[in-house]
Amino acid sequence: MRVTLKCFATLGRFQPENAADFPLKPPETVERLIARLGIPEEEVAVVFVNGVHAPRETLLADGDRVGLFPAVGGG
Amino acid sequence: MKILRINTRTREHRFEELGKYAGLGGRALTSRLVLSEVPADCHPLAAANKLVAAAGILTGSVAANSGRISVGAKSPLTGTIKESNSGGMFAQKLARLGILAVVLEDCPPKDAPPVNICINTDGVSVTDASAYAGKGTYECMDKLRAEFGQRTCAMLIGPAGEHQRLAASIQFSDPEGRPARAAGRGGLGAVMGSKKIKAVVLDDAGCGVVSPAEPERFKDANKRWVEILKSHPVTGQGLPAYGTAILVNIINEAGALPTKNFRFGRFEFAADISGETIAETISKRGGKTKEGCHSGCVIQCSQSYLDKDGKYLTSGFEYETIWAMGANSLIKDLDDIAMLDRTCDDLGLDTIEMGNTIAVAMDGGVIAWGDGKAAIELLRKAGTKDPLGAIVGNGCRYMAEAVGVTRVPVVKGQSLPAYDPRVVKGIGVTYATSTMGADHTAGYAVAQNILKVGGDVDPHSKAGQAELSKNLQVATAAVDSLGLCLFVAFAILDNDKGVPTIAELVSSLTGKPYGVDDVVALGAATLKDEIDFNRAAGFNAHHDQLPRFFSEEPLPPHNLTWDLTEEDLRGALVK
Numbered sequence: 001m002r003v004t005l006k007c008f009a010t011l012g013r014f015q016p017e018n019a020a021d022f023p024l025k026p027p028e029t030v031e032r033l034i035a036r037l038g039i040p041e042e043e044v045a046v047v048f049v050n051g052v053h054a055p056r057e058t059l060l061a062d063g064d065r066v067g068l069f070p071a072v073g074g075g
Numbered sequence: 076m077k078i079l080r081i082n083t084r085t086r087e088h089r090f091e092e093l094g095k096y097a098g099l100g101g102r103a104l105t106s107r108l109v110l111s112e113v114p115a116d117c118h119p120l121a122a123a124n125k126l127v128a129a130a131g132i133l134t135g136s137v138a139a140n141s142g143r144i145s146v147g148a149k150s151p152l153t154g155t156i157k158e159s160n161s162g163g164m165f166a167q168k169l170a171r172l173g174i175l176a177v178v179l180e181d182c183p184p185k186d187a188p189p190v191n192i193c194i195n196t197d198g199v200s201v202t203d204a205s206a207y208a209g210k211g212t213y214e215c216m217d218k219l220r221a222e223f224g225q226r227t228c229a230m231l232i233g234p235a236g237e238h239q240r241l242a243a244s245i246q247f248s249d250p251e252g253r254p255a256r257a258a259g260r261g262g263l264g265a266v267m268g269s270k271k272i273k274a275v276v277l278d279d280a281g282c283g284v285v286s287p288a289e290p291e292r293f294k295d296a297n298k299r300w301v302e303i304l305k306s307h308p309v310t311g312q313g314l315p316a317y318g319t320a321i322l323v324n325i326i327n328e329a330g331a332l333p334t335k336n337f338r339f340g341r342f343e344f345a346a347d348i349s350g351e352t353i354a355e356t357i358s359k360r361g362g363k364t365k366e367g368c369h370s371g372c373v374i375q376c377s378q379s380y381l382d383k384d385g386k387y388l389t390s391g392f393e394y395e396t397i398w399a400m401g402a403n404s405l406i407k408d409l410d411d412i413a414m415l416d417r418t419c420d421d422l423g424l425d426t427i428e429m430g431n432t433i434a435v436a437m438d439g440g441v442i443a444w445g446d447g448k449a450a451i452e453l454l455r456k457a458g459t460k461d462p463l464g465a466i467v468g469n470g471c472r473y474m475a476e477a478v479g480v481t482r483v484p485v486v487k488g489q490s491l492p493a494y495d496p497r498v499v500k501g502i503g504v505t506y507a508t509s510t511m512g513a514d515h516t517a518g519y520a521v522a523q524n525i526l527k528v529g530g531d532v533d534p535h536s537k538a539g540q541a542e543l544s545k546n547l548q549v550a551t552a553a554v555d556s557l558g559l560c561l562f563v564a565f566a567i568l569d570n571d572k573g574v575p576t577i578a579e580l581v582s583s584l585t586g587k588p589y590g591v592d593d594v595v596a597l598g599a600a601t602l603k604d605e606i607d608f609n610r611a612a613g614f615n616a617h618h619d620q621l622p623r624f625f626s627e628e629p630l631p632p633h634n635l636t637w638d639l640t641e642e643d644l645r646g647a648l649v650k
Contacts, residue, residue, distance in 0.1 A: 006324075006328070008324045008325065008328075008351070009313065009316070009317060009321055009324070009350070009351060010312070010313075010316070012351065045308070045526075045527065046325065046525075046526065046527055048328045048329065050632075051328060051329055051330040051340075051341075051632055051633060052535075052633075053527070053533075053534075067324075067325075067328040069324075069325050069328075070308065070312075070313065071307075071308035071309050071312070071313055071526075071528065072309065072313045072317075072321045072322065072325055072526060073309035073310075073313060073314065073321075073322075073522065073526055073528055073562070073565040074313075074314060074318070074319030074320070074321055074322040074350075074376070074393075074394045074562075075319060075322065075394065075395070075515055075516065075519055075521065075561075075562075
């Protein structure tokens with residue numbers, strides 16, 4: 001399966017080159033994806049799958065849009 | 076500490092003891108004074124209205140991030156009470172001059188010339204400002220510093236305030252002397268313009284910091300306070316690195332970035348206007364990615380944005396502005412958006428209100444969607460006597476009425492900020508029920524709904540949102556009264572020691588007992604004062620509503636509508 005992946009702000013350095021069409025072998029969870037990208041788990045504060053907050057055990061599906069964020073704030 | 080009252084008609088002034096206002100500061104003071112002294116049914120631009128600028132309870136001390144100013148009056152934009160909050164150097168210098176608040180009263184005749192007021196250790200002087208009339212705030216700041224001294228700071232209005240436009244801001248100079256900080260919301264610049272005051276200049280030469288009653292206790296508390304702010308990832312890392320525009324991507328990803336006048340929740344070109352792109356652009360051009368809006372700021376969310384030629388263009392270039400002038404108007408050119416921000420600061424206009432006004436003008440066919448150059452040209456008219464400029468400068472609702480647009484994103488006449496309430500329902504509650512009209516800062520539930528700071532409440536469900544908003548509205552009113560930057564809330568909501576440390580700062584500064592309960596009581600009492608004023612001005616629960624289109628039109632990509640009833644919203648009111 002393939003997902004669209006985006007690593008934002010300070011996580012940008014972990015974004016792979018093929019992030020727009022990132023291949024994964026199911027079953028894959030958010031947690032395993034974070035580890036696969038080499039991102040230290042504590043650096044990820046918010047995860048969106050298809051625009052909805054997703055817990056780490058969420059199973060990814062083909063075509064999902066995944067967004068990873070460090071702690072951010074503003075306003 | 077004293078209160079300085081200046082009669083703008085007779086040009087007389089007097090210093091008063093705090094009296095019944097003792098123990099208050101910032102928003103608590105401006106709102107209590109407006110409730111006590113301004114008739115709720117007065118015309119906001121008539122003599123009975125008063126403009127109050129107050130330093131916070133902690134302001135003037137060396138407590139970190141305690142230099143915010145509260146400006147209060149009856150708002151010409153909303154007809155409600157208003158507290159508009161800004162950074163800049165004004166609050167600290169005011170407090171260091173021994174003045175807790177300046178109150179501008181009465182109104183001179185319509186044909187009177189504008190004046191500048193200068194306050195220093197010798198007293199108060201009022202001087203003719205005819206040479207400043209009609210000039211932008213950047214040029215005025217240069218002139219003011221040449222006339223009154225390079226170390227002075229000012230609160231001042233631009234041409235929009237002089238013309239009494241309903242969306243006029245009051246600008247404040249930052250540590251570099253640039254008028255890039257704004258008490259933007261609610262048209263308070265028009266109130267200052269009605270009183271014919273172009274600038275209030277402060278010269279605190281010869282004044283020291285406000286010294287604490289218990290210096291050792293205060294020093295210890297401040298050390299812990301700085302540590303709390305620096306150790307939180309938002310206040311210690313995210314905001315200094317990317318500024319507030321770090322929010323563009325996360326709000327877009329959440330499907331909550333209002334696009335094309337609140338039609339869509341995502342903007343195709345969000346990456347072009349993101350905090351990451353802005354920081355990269357600033358670095359490439361040799362600007363500064365982090366700056367404080369006042370001395371003693373340890374967060375440093377501001378910046379110096381340079382144009383293509385490496386020349387300073389703007390500062391205090393905020394997420395809300397970038398959204399309003401960007402996604403909501405479909406403008407994707409960062410330099411155009413920066414020029415719109417600069418133009419708002421220079422003419423003295425609220426950037427959120429102007430971004431919504433431009434989007435509504437685009438909706439009405441006045442200019443084309445996404446045309447940044449046309450937007451700049453339209454905005455510039457607001458500083459002139461051009462009739463179209465009057466419509467622009469009077470804000471979103473006024474523009475909508477003028478051009479026949481029915482999609483009007485306002486509550487109590489004030490336009491919505493940068494989070495769509497259909498998918499961030501907690502902030503929708505704040506927009507609807509705030510005493511200020513639609514205002515994200517009044518109870519920033521985006522933190523718990525989207526950012527997952529200070530708690531976790533599902534943004535798509537209405538459950539728990541009213542209570543969340545109420546608690547945040549109380550906390551915010553307290554933060555605004557203490558003179559603290561609202562961004563400290565990110566750190567204190569995640570740290571049990573946060574509020575006790577703030578109470579310890581107040582207690583050791585004043586030498587009087589002050590606890591966590593006192594902080595909460597301060598916030599609640601302030602909101603009650605504001606609600607009382609608004610009730611007397613004719614507002615009731617029916618006004619605490621979002622525009623109907625939010626309940627009727629689903630917002631892509633989540634296709635949710637606003638579904639909180641009047642009854643649900645009552646749960647957010649402080650009784």
